[in-house]
Amino acid sequence: MSTVPSLQELSAAAATVITAFDAIPERPVAIADASDLGSETAREVVQRYDRNGFCVVELVADDPVPATLKALGASLRLGDPFIPPLYTMGASKPKPFSTISAARNSGTSDADHPSFGRADCQQLHTDGTLQDIGFVKAGVLVCECAADEGGETMLFDASAAYAELLALDPDAAVAMAMPGTLVRTANINGCTDENRGPTVSVIDGALVSRYSVTDTDSWAVPDEVNEDDLRRGIKFLAEASEPGSPHYAEFKVATGQAIIFDNTRISHGRTAYRDTADQRRCMYRGLFLRHPSVA
Ligand SMILES: O=C(O)CCC(=O)C(=O)O
Ligand SMILES: [Fe+2]
Numbered sequence: 149m150s151t152v153p154s155l156q157e158l159s160a161a162a163a164t165v166i167t168a169f170d171a172i173p174e175r176p177v178a179i180a181d182a183s184d185l186g187s188e189t190a191r192e193v194v195q196r197y198d199r200n201g202f203c204v205v206e207l208v209a210d211d212p213v214p215a216t217l218k219a220l221g222a223s224l225r226l227g228d229p230f231i232p233p234l235y236t237m238g239a240s241k242p243k244p245f246s247t248i249s250a251a252r253n254s255g256t257s258d259a260d261h262p263s264f265g266r267a268d269c270q271q272l273h274t275d276g277t278l279q280d281i282g283f284v285k286a287g288v289l290v291c292e293c294a295a296d297e298g299g300e301t302m303l304f305d306a307s308a309a310y311a312e313l314l315a316l317d318p319d320a321a322v323a324m325a326m327p328g329t330l331v332r333t334a335n336i337n338g339c340t341d342e343n344r345g346p347t348v349s350v351i352d353g354a355l356v357s358r359y360s361v362t363d364t365d366s367w368a369v370p371d372e373v374n375e376d377d378l379r380r381g382i383k384f385l386a387e388a389s390e391p392g393s394p395h396y397a398e399f400k401v402a403t404g405q406a407i408i409f410d411n412t413r414i415s416h417g418r419t420a421y422r423d424t425a426d427q428r429r430c431m432y433r434g435l436f437l438r439h440p441s442v443a
Contacts, residue, residue, distance in 0.1 A: 152325065152326065152327060152346070152349075153325055153349055153350040155318060155322055157350045158314055158321065158322065158325060158348075158350060158355070159314060160350075160353065161350045161353055161354055161355040162310070162311035162314045162315070162355055163311075164353070164354065164355075165307050165308055165310075165311040165355055166199070166308070167305065167308045167394065167395075168199070168200050168201035168202075168305040168307070168308055168395075168413065168414065169200065169201075169303070169305050169308075169394060169395060169396075169397050170394065171199065171200070172200055172397060173196060173200070176203075176204040176205050176206040176405055177189060177192050177193050177196065177203060177204070177205045177206070178205070178206045178208050179205045179206065179207055179208060179210070179220075180208050180209055181209065181210065182207060182210045182216045182219040182220045182223060183219040183222070183223060184223065185223045185224070187442060187443070190223065190224065190440075190442045190443070191442050193205060193224060193408065193440060194224070194440050194441060194442050197286075197408055197409075197410060197439070197440055201303070201305060201307070201409065201410045201413045201414040202303060202407055202408060202409035202410065202414055203407070203408050204399075204401060204405055204406070204407050205220075205405065205406050205407075205408070206404065206405050207290075207404050207405065207406060211292075212290045212291055212292040212403065212404050212405075212406070212432075213290070213292060213432070214244075214245045214290075214432050216290060216406075217245055217288055217290045217406070217432050217434050218244070218245075218434075220288060220290075220406065220408075221288060221434055221436060224408065224440035224441070225438065225440065225441045225442075225443065226285075226286055226288070226434075226436035226437075226438050226439075226440060227436055227437055227438040228244075228436075228437075229244040229245060229434045229435060229436060230276065230284060230435045230436060230437050231243075231244060231435075232276060232278060232279070232435070233278075234278060234334050234339045234341060244434065245432045245433060245434045246264060246432070246433045247264065247430065247431075247432060248263060248264050248289075248429075248430070248431040248432070248433055249264070249428065249429055249430035249431065250265060250266055250267040250421075250423065250428075250429070251423055251428035251429070251430065252428070252430050253265040262362070262363065262364075263418075267295075267298075267299075267420060267421050267422065267423065267429070268420050269417070269418065269419050269420040270362065270417045270418045271360075271361050271362045271363070271417050272302060272304050272359065272360065272361055272362075272389055272415040272416065272417040273359075273360035273361065273362045273365065273415055273416070273417060274357065274358045274359065274360055274411050274412075274415055274416075275287045275411050275416075275433075275435050276411065276435055277330075277332040277343060277345075277358050277360055277365070278332055278334055278341055278342075278343045279343070280343075280345065281345050281346060281348075281349050281351075281356055281357075281358045282349065282351045282356035282358075282412050283437065284411050284412075284435045284436070284437065285410070285411060285412055285436060285437055285438055285439050286408060286409065286410060286411055286435075286436045286438065286439055286440060287408070287409050287411045287416070287433065287434070287435055287436070288406060288407070288408050288409075288433070288434045288436070289301070289401060289406060289407050289409075289431050289432070289433050290406040290431065290432045290433075290434075291401045291402060291403055291404065291405050291406065291430075291431050292403070292430040292431065292432065293403050293427060293428060293429055293430045294400055294401065294402050294403045294427075294429060295421030295422060295423060295427070295429035296421075296422055296423060296424040296427040296429075297421060297422040298419045298420050298421035298422055299400065299418055299419060299420075299421030299429050300398050300399060300400050300418065300419045301398065301399060301400065301401050301407060301416060301417075301418055302396070302397075302398050302416065302417040302418060302419060303396070303397045303398070303409070303414055303415070303416050304359070304388070304389040304395060304396055304414065304415040304416075304417075305395040305396075305397075305413065305414055306348070306357040306359040306385065306389075306395075306413065306414065306415050307355050307357055307413040307414075308395055309384070309385055309388035309389065309393075309395045310324070310348050310355060310357060310359075310385070311355065312384075312388070313381060313384045313385065313388075316384075317380055317381070317384065319374070319377045319380075320377050320378070320380040320381035320384065321348075321381060322377070323373050323374060323377035323378040323381050324346070324347040324348050324378065324381040324382075324385075325346050325347070325348050325349055325350075326346055326370055326372065326373045326378075327344065327345060327346050327370065328344045328345070328346075328368055328370035328373075329345075329346060329347050329367060329368060329369075329370065329373065329378060330344070330345055330346065330347045330358060330359075330360065330365060330366075330367065330368075331343070331344050331365065331366045331367070331368050332344075332345075332358075332360060332364060332365050333364045333365075333366075334364070344368065345358060346358075347359055347381075347385075351412075354412075355413075356412040356413070357412065357413060357415065359385060359389075359415045360415060361386070361389075362417075367382055389415070398419070401431075408440060410439065411435075
């Protein structure tokens with residue numbers, strides 16, 4: 149568990165935050181071989197991940213399949229993929245990577261999962277929120293087939309927005325760093341686990357966020373938190389994550405591309421999508437406990 153950061157600790161961490169989306173590169177990084185990026189390409193991916201909180205890559209020769217996700221994870225030194233413990237419950241056999249596809253998961257135990265099995269909008273969230281804040285460092289989504297319509301990736305630079313809140317309204321920002329303000333409830337395998345944690349915290353001097361506003365997330369007001377302070381913080385972050393905000397980005401990850409995102413800084417989601425008979429959206433997702441790095 150992380151301890152509750154002081155205002156000084158929050159301010160010191162916020163001072164190191166860079167606005168991630170003010171310089172998003174137009175083109176993805178081309179990857180010729182996911183199992184061997186070469187030092188220049190690997191450096192470019194890591195640099196973009198650090199600068200923008202994410203990096204989109206184009207898989208030039210590899211098929212956009214789980215084996216490529218595995219190779220990419222190894223090349224970027226992300227460590228073993230993390231399997232959330234609740235995925236290993238019940239009858240289902242845990243797989244290192246999740247298939248996100250209404251078409252592919254139809255008739256399976258994932259068919260009713262709001263993200264994996266349905267074509268609905270998936271609101272902004274961080275992955276692995278049943279774990280402690282900051283535990284799942286990076287997420288990778290490989291696009292085997294983009295949707296015919298919709299299925300855009302939504303990103304929110306929660307760190308930079310929070311740093312702004314801290315400067316404008318420290319009471320509201322401190323409230324959001326209190327444990328128990330953000331409640332996540334499990335939605336898989338009939339599991340009803342919940343994890344109450346802070347919305348934002350400081351780990352090793354860095355601001356970390358688990359800002360999530362899906363149907364399985366809710367706000368709570370712990371005894372020691374002033375409700376008005378928290379409400380102002382929630383409102384500020386909600387507005388900062390709207391389309392048109394400098395902290396919001398939306399684009400389509402195309403077939404054959406992948407996105408690697410910093411799950412401790414950036415919240416992500418996707419817009420609703422529609423498949424056609426010959427174009428059925430399918431993404432593969434891996435969660436990792438390390439940020440990408442270069443050998
Ligand atoms: O479908 C997508 O693009 C993202 C889905 C997602 O974020 C998730 O399942 O955790
Ligand atoms: Fe996600």
